[in-house]
Amino acid sequence: MIENLVIVESPAKAKTIEKFLGKDFRVISSFGHIRDLAKKNLGIDIENNFTPTYEIPKEKSRVVSELRKLAAESKNVWIASDEDREGEAIAWHLISVLNLDLATTRRIVFHEITNEAINSAIQNPRQVDMNLVNSQQARRILDRLVGFEISPVLWKKVQPSLSAGRVQSVAVRLIVEREREIFAFETESSFRVTAVFEISSPGSENAIIKAEASKRFGDEKEALKFIDICKDSAYSVGSITIKPGTRSPAPPFTTSTLQQEAYRKLGFSVAQTMAVAQKLYEAGRITYMRTDSTNLSGLALTKARETIVSEFGEKYSKTRQFKTKLKGAQEAHEAIRPAYPDKHDTTGTLNEKKLYDLIWKRTIASQMADAVIEKTSITIDMSNSPVIFQANGEVIKFDGFLKVYAESTDQDNGDEERYVIPPVKKGMPLIYNNISASQKFTIPPPRYTEASLVKKLEELGIGRPSTYAPTISTIQNRGYVSREDRPGEKRNIKIITLVKGKVSTSLKTEIAGKEKSKLFPQDIGMIVNDFLIDNFSEIVDYHFTAEVEEQFDEIAVGNLKWTGMIDKFYKPFHKTVTSTLEKTERKTGVRMLGNHPETGEPVTVRMGRFGPVAQIGESANNTKPRYASLSKNQLLETITLDEALNLFRLPRSLGEHEGSEMIVGIGRFGPFIRYQSKFYSLKKGTDDPYTVTFDRAVEIINEKNESDKKKVLKDFGDIMLLNGRYGPYLVKEKQNFRLPKGTDAEKLTQEDCIKIIENSEKTKKNS
């Protein structure tokens, strides 16, 4: 017999709590939700007041039978799921599945994991709050209705296996709309004038002041004119302003801010951050990593304070508690922080160490004093022009939290340079060292990264800490968006320089539009997005979630009945579903690009069965249209007639080489030459399939054949020893086998090889 059984959501939490509770208590975990709406069909009886059918998913059956067994053996069952909507629902499902009594089962919540907090929770049990449970049911049922009624419309009207949902469809919309802003963006340029001045008074040699003209110039002519004026001007210090200021540390990490900073500072993807954080959590090194709260427990505040005082001294410490600004935050957990703030280091993999270090610094910095800075700005007057130059400097008087950590931003601030302005007096004459006007181009709004998309979703109140990473995977898996790099394009910038009274003009090149790990919309994402905006504008509205959340809150406090709320939503929604099915045409994203310059046939692009395709001509009695797939990085929405026509130049024949034809084409893995039914890849960057010559093709074929010869180290008939990218390996019946570490490939006999293959097949079966 177990005296007391406590059920929590997470197994790691169960372990730590059990230590505090003593031997009368057994603590186990439910591993999150144990029941969900039925997988098949809707799982909701719409005719019958939206009665849900819940079932225990197959993968949960083992946990549930274990829970049932333990609950039956226990005198008292305590349910300590998280203190939010989902946690309350988990409690209610547990009570129902474990056949407990709703009136007598003790519902408790821990706000932090300390002896005191846990014991006070045990002393103050309450009942399950059915209003909160109902608000969760409303949330769950609404999401199911939206997802499972709209998705089938997409299967019929766009393509099979697509999906739509309250969260994912808005995420896609953000990316599509950003891309269109970038298409529509018109780059402009202007000339920015910067100067380096020297202080001419004796004793202050080498002291320089970097400044920028208060005016920008529209074109080269104007800039040149101004530089000419500069040549003949005298300069002197105008006004001097010194402003004291402070900077404060950022709050401790939530899931969203951790994902952003881990991306910016460590280059982690959102999924990678969560996987590494999970490991740290399981090892007991950090608190729970899926949270929207910036709150720190009293214990954490004390420990952080002690650490700061002992490492940096009393004046670096400032205890702070941060309020969560976000609407809709549920704050069931603490912020993400080191479990033991006094431990600066951790064991584990390199990535675990890096992420722990980031969390430690952010947490500690949040409890440190403000930085005290002094901002100095001076103006520099010209003797022959009303234009002034402005110089900004900054001095850190006291570093405070900056000693440990400064938050990064999404913008690259290449231009911003902080430096110290040397002491100057009003009216002090200055001479220029150099003045230059350089062309600056305006830049379009930035594409989203995974992390900046999470930030935006969080601002809109869409999605939860536990779903940010999965949502980003989903929209990529559906093919709606893709994470890509772009090399960017070179462009020339003009620079006019004035040095020692001489004006010269030069050209520099810069790379514009270079992208790394950015989210790009794909054709199917744009088609689905437009279809949803046309037909389900309410659902993909940026405020939809916020509006339903308000109603869920009303349900949670008992002011609104969940069935009524759902009914009011569902009636018009379902009508829209039906009418969309009846009235709308299939959506293929078709675009007419123009007519073929020679034949006059129409040239169109659309989404075909195998992806985006260009088409010349129409299917009619005796004419068959010609087709060509769009290449990667081309979009239905932006491809031009010329680009589309270009696609039809491939595949093309290069002529016969030793009796066989060489064909050039572009396949799934890039450009290739087909020769004697073998494929030869063109070299990236050096060969272009449209222009590659006969001679070059022969060269590529010969090179590949040569290296293939070297590939075969030994040939035992059905088993071959080959040389691959990662060293020698064995091939048998199209299956690859690794050699055991330390094997000398040169000395392998046929028997050795057979043994290696047998062994590796055995271990495969055992695992």
Place this chain on the structure above:
DNA sequence: CAGTGAGCGAGCTTCCGCTTGACTT
């Protein structure tokens, strides 16, 4: 794995939010 785009139709796909392993490369 390298070039597909006709048409029919059975049976499948799909949501969001809680939690971790059990899988393969």
